[in-house]
Amino acid sequence: MATKPISEPQSASSNKAYYGPEDVNGTDYAREIADPGTFPFTRGIHPEMYRKRTWTMRQFAGFGSAEHTNERFKYLLGQGQTGLSTAFDLPTLMGRDSDDPLSLGEVGKCGVAVSSLDDMRRLFDGIALDQVSTSMTINAPAAILLAFYIAVAEEQGVGPDKLRGTLQNDILKEFHAQNEYVFPPRPSVKLVTDTIEHGTNEMPLWNTVSISGYHIREAGANAAQELAFTLADGMSYVEHALERGLDVDEFAKRLSFFFDVHNDFFEEIAKIRAARRIWARVMRDKYGAKLERNWWMRCHAQTAGVTLTEQQPTNNIVRVAYQALAGVLAGVQSLHTNSMDETLALPTEKAVKVALRTQQIIACETNVTQVADPLGGSWFIEQKTNEMEAEANAIFREIDDLGGVIGAIEQGYFRRCIADSAIKQSVAFDSGEAEVVGVNKYVEDDYERIDVLKIGEDVEKKQVARLTQMKRDRDAKRHKESLDALTKAAADDANVMPFLIDAAKANATVGEMMEVMANVFGRYDGGPEW
Amino acid sequence: MVTKSTFGPLKQEEFNDELFMTDHPIRILLAKIGLDGHDRGVKVLARSFRDAGFDVIYTGLWQTAQSTMLAAMQEDIDVVGVSLLSAAHMTVMPEVLRHRKELGIENVPVVLGGIVPEDEHRLLHEMGCAAVFNPGSSIDSIVEKFKALAAQRRRLSFDEAIAGYKSKNDAALGQLITYIQRDQLDNGWTPPDGSAKVFGITGAPGVGKSSLIGKLGKAMCEKGFKVAVVAVDPSSPVHGGALLGDRLRMMWGEPGDNFFIRSLSSGKQYGGLGPQCAEVIRALNGYGFDYILVETVGAGQSDVAIRDVVDKTVLVLMPESGDSVQFSKAGIMEIADMFIINKCDLPGADATEGQLKSAIDANRQICRVSTVRNEGIDVAAEHLLSQ
Numbered sequence: 001m002a003t004k005p006i007s008e009p010q011s012a013s014s015n016k017a018y019y020g021p022e023d024v025n026g027t028d029y030a031r032e033i034a035d036p037g038t039f040p041f042t043r044g045i046h047p048e049m050y051r052k053r054t055w056t057m058r059q060f061a062g063f064g065s066a067e068h069t070n071e072r073f074k075y076l077l078g079q080g081q082t083g084l085s086t087a088f089d090l091p092t093l094m095g096r097d098s099d100d101p102l103s104l105g106e107v108g109k110c111g112v113a114v115s116s117l118d119d120m121r122r123l124f125d126g127i128a129l130d131q132v133s134t135s136m137t138i139n140a141p142a143a144i145l146l147a148f149y150i151a152v153a154e155e156q157g158v159g160p161d162k163l164r165g166t167l168q169n170d171i172l173k174e175f176h177a178q179n180e181y182v183f184p185p186r187p188s189v190k191l192v193t194d195t196i197e198h199g200t201n202e203m204p205l206w207n208t209v210s211i212s213g214y215h216i217r218e219a220g221a222n223a224a225q226e227l228a229f230t231l232a233d234g235m236s237y238v239e240h241a242l243e244r245g246l247d248v249d250e251f252a253k254r255l256s257f258f259f260d261v262h263n264d265f266f267e268e269i270a271k272i273r274a275a276r277r278i279w280a281r282v283m284r285d286k287y288g289a290k291l292e293r294n295w296w297m298r299c300h301a302q303t304a305g306v307t308l309t310e311q312q313p314t315n316n317i318v319r320v321a322y323q324a325l326a327g328v329l330a331g332v333q334s335l336h337t338n339s340m341d342e343t344l345a346l347p348t349e350k351a352v353k354v355a356l357r358t359q360q361i362i363a364c365e366t367n368v369t370q371v372a373d374p375l376g377g378s379w380f381i382e383q384k385t386n387e388m389e390a391e392a393n394a395i396f397r398e399i400d401d402l403g404g405v406i407g408a409i410e411q412g413y414f415r416r417c418i419a420d421s422a423i424k425q426s427v428a429f430d431s432g433e434a435e436v437v438g439v440n441k442y443v444e445d446d447y448e449r450i451d452v453l454k455i456g457e458d459v460e461k462k463q464v465a466r467l468t469q470m471k472r473d474r475d476a477k478r479h480k481e482s483l484d485a486l487t488k489a490a491a492d493d494a495n496v497m498p499f500l501i502d503a504a505k506a507n508a509t510v511g512e513m514m515e516v517m518a519n520v521f522g523r524y525d526g527g528p529e530w
Numbered sequence: 531m532v533t534k535s536t537f538g539p540l541k542q543e544e545f546n547d548e549l550f551m552t553d554h555p556i557r558i559l560l561a562k563i564g565l566d567g568h569d570r571g572v573k574v575l576a577r578s579f580r581d582a583g584f585d586v587i588y589t590g591l592w593q594t595a596q597s598t599m600l601a602a603m604q605e606d607i608d609v610v611g612v613s614l615l616s617a618a619h620m621t622v623m624p625e626v627l628r629h630r631k632e633l634g635i636e637n638v639p640v641v642l643g644g645i646v647p648e649d650e651h652r653l654l655h656e657m658g659c660a661a662v663f664n665p666g667s668s669i670d671s672i673v674e675k676f677k678a679l680a681a682q683r684r685r686l687s688f689d690e691a692i693a694g695y696k697s698k699n700d701a702a703l704g705q706l707i708t709y710i711q712r713d714q715l716d717n718g719w720t721p722p723d724g725s726a727k728v729f730g731i732t733g734a735p736g737v738g739k740s741s742l743i744g745k746l747g748k749a750m751c752e753k754g755f756k757v758a759v760v761a762v763d764p765s766s767p768v769h770g771g772a773l774l775g776d777r778l779r780m781m782w783g784e785p786g787d788n789f790f791i792r793s794l795s796s797g798k799q800y801g802g803l804g805p806q807c808a809e810v811i812r813a814l815n816g817y818g819f820d821y822i823l824v825e826t827v828g829a830g831q832s833d834v835a836i837r838d839v840v841d842k843t844v845l846v847l848m849p850e851s852g853d854s855v856q857f858s859k860a861g862i863m864e865i866a867d868m869f870i871i872n873k874c875d876l877p878g879a880d881a882t883e884g885q886l887k888s889a890i891d892a893n894r895q896i897c898r899v900s901t902v903r904n905e906g907i908d909v910a911a912e913h914l915l916s917q
Contacts, residue, residue: 090564090565090566090616091565093565094565096565101594102564102565102592102594103565104564104621105564105618105621105622106564106565106566106616106618109616109617109618110616110617178567179567179568179569179591180567184875184902218570219569219570220570220574306570309665309666310645310664310665310666311666343645343665344645344647345617345645345647346617411736412736419573419574419577422570422573422574423574423577423578426574426578426669429668430668430669430670436666439666440668449648452647455617521903522875522900522902522903522904523902524902525590525741525778525779525901525902526590526591526778526779528735528736529573529588529590529775529778
C-alpha cells in the first residue's frame with residue numbers, strides 16, 4: 001500500500017491510477033520542456049548535467065567557539081573538500097552579541113558564535129580565503145558578517161574580487177517562516193539590495209543571495225507554496241536591484257536558490273523542474289536579461305529535516321536517501337543530506353558520515369548520473385510539472401493583488417498560508433490519514449537509543465570573557481566614529497556596506513552595528529500572525 | 531495513540547470534563563523563550579487548543595522566563611506551555627520555575643515541549659515540570675494532559691482573592707478578574723471606587739493597536755503612573771475558544787514596573803467587548819491604577835459599544851486605511867475623542883492626515899506615530915495624560 005506523504009494530501013489531479021499522452025496534450029516540447037541546457041531549462045541548466053561534473057556535496061557545519069569550527073574546517077579541507085559551509089549560533093543569527101542577555105544558554109549551541117572581527121579572524125585562521133569557497137548561512141545581520149569576511153580577507157592580502165562563496169542573505173523568507181528578522185520588511189530589503197549592489201561592483205565571484213524555500217517548507221508550506229513564495233521572493237529582489245539602477249545582466253547570475261526535498265518523490269522533482277522553467281521565463285521575458293547564464297535557476301537542495309523522526313531514528317537514513325535521490329533526479333547543483341540524529345541534537349560525526357555516504361552511493365553506484373533529466377517525458381512528471389507551474393502562477397497573482405511580496409508580508413498572507421498548511425498536515429497526521437512509519441504506523445514500544453552530541457557550557461563563558469576583553473582593549477574613539485558614520489549612512493539612505501566594513505575594522509560588534517541601524521530602520525515585531 | 535513522552539499515561543480519575551465548560555474556557559499560555567524562532571509546532575498547538583475550546587494566550591517569539599511567568603500571573607493562567615527547540619531547556623526551565631516561585635504562582639503547572647533527550651525527562655520532572663512532550667506527540671494527548679492539569683490546579687478561593695486584592699497582590703488581582711469575568715462574584719462584592727482615567731483604543735485590524743498600547747503604556751509608566759491594559763479578542767463562534775494574541779505586541783517590563791496586562795475573550799458577545807468587561811475595568815480601577823487602556827476587537831465602523839465603558843475613545847488609523855468617504859460614513863468617527871495615525875513610517879501618512887482633518891471638526895487631536903521607529907510616542911502619551 002502506498003504511504004501518503006505527511007506533506008499534504010495530493011491534489012485531485014494527481015489521484016489518477018496512471019497517466020497517458022492526454023495528460024500532457026498541448027504541452028509543446030520545444031516551448032515548455034526542451035533539451036537539457038536549452039531554454040526554458042525545465043530539464044536542467046546543462047546538457048551533460050552530472051556526466052560532466054557531479055553535484056557539490058556540501059554539508060552544513062558549525063558549533064561551539066570559532067576555534068572548534070576552525071579545526072573542523074581544516075579537517076574537512078584536509079579531506080579534499082573545497083567548500084566550507086558555516087552555521088552560526090542563534091544569537092549571531094539574530095544580530096546579538098554573545099554577552100547579550102537574550103543570548104543566555106544559546107552561545108555556540110546551534111552553530112558558531114561570531115560577535116566581532118576578532119571571532120571571524122579566528123574562524124578562518126590559517127585558511128587562505130582565495131583558495132576556498134565559503135557559504136555563510138545568515139540573514140538579518142548578513143551584511144555585517146560579509147563585512148567581517150571582507151576585512152579578514154584584506155588582512156590576508158586577498159582582495160574582494162578574489163572571494164568566492166555564498167551569503168544566504170534572504171530576509172524575505174525570515175518574515176514568512178524562519179523568524180530571524182530584526183528590521184521591518186522595507187529597510188531589510190534595502191539592506192539586501194545594498195549587498196547585491198556591493199557584490200556586483202566589488203565581488204564578481206560572490207553569490208549575494210541564496211533565495212530559500214527550505215525554511216518556508218519546513219515551517220509547514222506545501223510544495224506549490226514553497227515554489228511560489230520562493231520565486232516571488234527572488235523576483236522581489238530582482239525588482240529592488242533594478243530600482244537601484246543595477247543592470248540585470250550584471251547581478252542576476254549571482255542569485256541562487258535553495259529548496260527543500262520532501263517526501264513526495266515525484267512532486268518534489270516536478271517542483272524543481274517547474275522552478276527552472278518559471279525563472280528562465282521571468283528573467284528573460286519580464287526582466288529582460290540577455291545573457292543565457294542569467295536565465296538559469298541554479299539551486300542547492302537539502303533533504304527535509306521535518307520528515308525525520310525521533311522514533312526509530314535509523315529509519316531516517318532511508319528517508320534521507322529517497323529524498324536525496326529525488327534531488328539528484330531533479331538536477332540540483334548542490335545537496336546537503338540530513339543526518340539521522342537531527343531531530344535529537346546537532347549531528348555526531350558518525351551520523352554526518354552516513355549522510356555524506358548516502359550522497360556518494362547515489363553518485364558512484366546507481367548510475368543515475370549517466371543521463372540528464374532521466375524522468376523527462378514521463379507523462380506523469382510532465383503533467384505534474386505543468387500543475388506545479390499553474391499553482392505557482394495562481395499564487396503569484398494573489399501576491400500581486402496584495403501589493404507584491406512586501407505588501408503581502410505586511411498583511412500576514414504568507415504566515416497565514418503556511419500556518420493553514422501546517423494545521424492540515426497536523427490533522428492528517430493525528431487522524432492517521434498521513435502515515436509516518438514508527439510514529440503512527442508500525443510503532444514499537446522500546447525506544448531505540450543513539451548517541452547524541454552535547455555542547456559544553458564552558459564555550460559561552462569563554463566567549464563572553466573574550467568579548468568583554470576585546471571591548472575594553474579597542475580604540476574607543478575610532479569605534480565611536482565608525483558607528484556614527486554608519487548611523488549617518490543609514491539615515492541618508494546610502495549603501496551601508498563600506499561603513500559596515502569600516503566599523504568591522506574598528507572592532508564594532510554585530511550587536512552594536514545592528515543597534516545603530518535599528519535606531520534608524522526600526523525594529524519589527526512581526527506582522528499579523530493568524 | 532499513547533504518548534510515551536509524558537510522565538506515565540493519564541489516569542482516568544485525572545479527567546474532569548465537567549470542569550471544562552464552554553462558558554468558562556480553560557486559560558492557557560503558550561510561550562517561546564529565547565531566540566529560537568521555530569514556531570511551527572506552537573502555532574499548530576495554539577490553534578488546536580482554541581478549537582478545543584480553550585482561551586489561548588500566545589506570547590510570540592523572544593520572551594524571557596520572567597516575562598512568560600509574569601504573563602501567567604497577570605492572565606491567571608491554568609497551564610503554561612513552553613516550547614523550546616534550541617536545546618536550551620536545561621538552562622531555561624530552571625529559570626522559568628524560579629520566576630514561578632518568585633511570583634508566588636507555584637500552583638500553575640508548567641509543561642515543556644521540545645527536543646528533550648530521554649535522560650533529561652526525569653531531571654525536568656524532578657525540577658518541577660508537570661510534563662514533557664517531544665515532537666511526534668499527538669495533539670489529542672497534549673490537549674488531554676492540559677485539561678487534566680488545569681482541573682488539578684488549586685486556585686485561590688473567592689475570599690482569598692479578595693483579601694489578596696486588598697493587599698495589592700497582583701496574582702490575586704489576576705485570579706479575581708477571572709471570578710469577575712465568569713460572573714462568579716459572591717455576596718454582591720463590589721470593588722472600591724478608583725480615580726483612573728479609562729481610554730478605549732479602537733481601530734481596524736492591522737493598524738497596530740497592540741504595539742501602540744504597549745509603547746504608550748511604557749511611556750506613561752515611565753512618568754510614574756500605574757497603567758493597566760485590557761485587551762479583548764474575539765472568541766471562535768464554533769468552538770468557544772479564543773486566540774488571544776494582542777499581548778505579545780504589548781509586553782515589556784518586569785514585576786514592579788506597574789504595568790498590568792489582561793487579555794479577555796469576547797465570548798458570545800458582539801460589539802467589540804467581552805462579558806463583564808465593565809466590571810473588570812472597575813476592579814482594575816479600584817485596585818489603584820491611574821490609567822486603564824482598553825483595546826477592543828478591531829471591528830471598525832459600527833463598533834461603538836466601547837463608548838459606554840470608557841471615559842475617552844481613541845481611534846487608531848494607518849496610512850491608506852481608507853479614503854475620506856469611508857471616514858465620514860463611519861460611526862466610530864463621531865465618538866472618537868482623539869485620533870492616532872500609526873505606521874507613519876509608511877508612505878501616505880500626509881494624505882491620510884489631510885483626509886482625516888477634512889472629515890472631523892478641528893478641536894479633536896490628531897497624533898502621528900510610528901511604533902517601529904519609536905517616533906511620536908511621547909507626544910501621543912502626553913496628549914492622553916492631558917485629556
